[in-house]
Amino acid sequence: MSFNFLKNLFPAKTYLGVDVGTTSIKLVELKKSKGLPELLNYGFLESYGHLERLNNAIQTSTLKMLDNETAELLKILLKNSEVKSTDAVGSIPAFSAFITxxxxxxxxxxxxxxxxxxxxxxYIPLPISSVTIDWLKVGEGQDAAGNKTQQVLLVSxxxxxxxxxxxxxxxxGLNLVALEVEGLSSSRVLTQSNDKSILIIDIGSRSTAFSVAKNGLLKFSGQTDFAGGSLTQTLSAxxxxxxxxxxDLKKQRGLKGTGGEYELSTLMLPILDVIISEARRIKDNYEKGYRDKVESVILSGGGANLLGIAPYVQEQLGLPAQKANPFSQLIxxxxxxxxxxxxxxxxxxxxGLGMKPFK
Ligand SMILES: Nc1ncnc2c1ncn2[C@@H]1O[C@H](COP(=O)(O)OP(=O)(O)OP(=O)(O)O)[C@@H](O)[C@H]1O
Ligand SMILES: [Mg+2]
Structure with a gap:
């Protein structure tokens, strides 16, 4: 469990959750309290140019330089949001991890x-010495012969x-106490009070991450490169x-345009349909493989703010779909x-990251 450093530390009372995305960095400062964690601060920094390059450059040798720029942006965000704690939990994007x-x-x-x-x-298409492996027990069951079994999530x-x-x-200048794949974090905050399986569709800028989860635990995941950025590109072209x-047009009008704006949804729907068919595939594979039904859908990530997306997804998947509200788990x-x-x-x-130390 070497990418989870928490266990060796004296638990602090406040933690930062820091999500370095493709086009933005989001940060929260949470304080442990008797009931729900308390939100002390939050901050958001969007930087299209830089962060787009950051991810496009993932395989290039200028990596180190871009890491410096990311750190500089994070510093600015820390300063502007006036957070006090330095103990932080950070995210690893879904496309960088292998989950089984x-x-x-x-x-x-x-x-x-x-x-x-x-x-x-x-299960891992890389030399085992080049990855760090973690695992998490996420369920119990019984095999055909009546023997007790366990469901274990393998994360590399x-x-x-x-x-x-x-x-x-x-x-x-932060003390990183744990790193976690983003699907685990969103599963924690969005499904912790739910014992029915939920499909989370996190539509980011560069990629869409899918997570099937219940009771706050991730069970199954997937990912596609069709995401918010693809919607913008298709409009632009x-x-x-x-x-x-x-x-701007995408954010203002979404799928709701009528008359002359009708064209907007005509352009965006084919991309959205690719995301939805991937969601359906993941749902079907989960249901078949683990004899459990997905009961509803939560739309997360900036792309969930696309006007009209929830009813469209609901109709296409035939499942109740709603926008994520992680703040409901905070004071x-x-x-x-x-x-x-x-x-x-x-x-x-x-x-979800900021809550990890309190769980
Ligand atoms: N109101 C809105 N309508 C439509 N799309 C929106 C809206 N607000 C944000 N978005 C889109 O959400 C995306 C950014 O979402 P988010 O902040 O979750 O991405 P990210 O975490 O930086 O990216 P990734 O997870 O891919 O690394 C962008 O494509 C942006 O256009
Ligand atoms: Mg993201």
């Missing part, structure tokens, strides 16, 4: 740990990715307008009440 759910006989944690090292070789992250984030946080203008100032509708979906991962 395994059903295996019930055994001690020690034996499970050994079995996981062995199993990992089969390339060491290179872990080093990259450790480095960024260090340069920004189809209407022959600049990316920034397409981005927060009534001053921000008018903002949480929009902010909610964008902050799911950051809030």
């Amino acid at each position: 759910l395994l059903e295996m006989p019930m055994m001690s944690d020690q034996d499970t740990s050994k079995a996981m090292q062995f199993q990992a070789k089969q 992250i390339p060491n290179e990715q872990i080093e990259k984030y450790k480095n960024i946080f260090k340069m920004a 189809g209407l022959n307008i600049r990316i920034r203008r397409a981005e 927060y100032s009534s001053k921000i009440e008018p903002l949480i509708g929009e902010l909610g979906p964008e902050f799911s991962v950051a809030i």
Whole structure:
């Protein structure tokens, strides 16, 4: 469990959850209290140019330089949001991790740990020495013969990715106490009070992450490169307008345009349909593989703010669909009440990260 450093530390009372996305960094400062955690601060920094390059450059050698820039942005955000704590939990994007759910006989944690090292070789398309493996028991069941079984989530992250984030946080002056794949964080905050399986569709800028979860635990996941950025690009190309203008149009009108604006949804729906068919595939695979039904859908990430998306997804998937509201799991100032509708979906991962030490 070497990318979860929490266990060795004296638990602090406040933590930062820091979600470094493709086009933005989101940050929350949470305080442990008797009931729900309290939101002390939050901040958001959007930086299209830089962060777009950051992710496009993932495989290039200028990586280190971009990490410096990311750290600088994080510093600015920390300063502007006036947070006091320095202990932080950070996210690893879904596209950087390998996640597999395994059903295996019930055994001690020690034996499970050994079995996981062995199993990992089969499931990870990289040399085992170049990844860090973690596992998490997420359920119990019974096999056909009546023997007790356990469901174990196997998570592997390339060491290179872990080093990259450790480095960024260090340069920004933060003490990184844990790193977590974003699907685990959004599952924690969005499904912790629900024992029916939920499909979370996190539509970010560069990628869409899918997570099936219940009781706050991730069970099954997937990912596609069709996301908010693809919607903007299709508008820009189809209407022959600049990316920034397409981005504004998308945010203003969404799928709701009528008359002359009808064209907007005509352009965006094919992309959305690709995301939805991937969602359907993940739902079907989960249901078949794990004999459990997905009962509803939560739309998260900035893309969940696309006007009209929830009813469209609901109709296409035939499941109730709603926008994420991670703030419902926090105590927060009534001053921000008018903002949480929009902010909610964008902050799911950051809030889930910030809550990790309190769970
Ligand atoms: N009101 C809105 N309507 C439509 N799309 C929106 C709206 N607000 C934000 N978005 C889109 O959400 C996306 C950004 O979402 P988010 O902040 O979750 O991404 P990210 O975490 O930076 O990216 P990623 O998760 O892919 O790394 C952008 O594509 C943006 O255009
Ligand atoms: Mg994101």
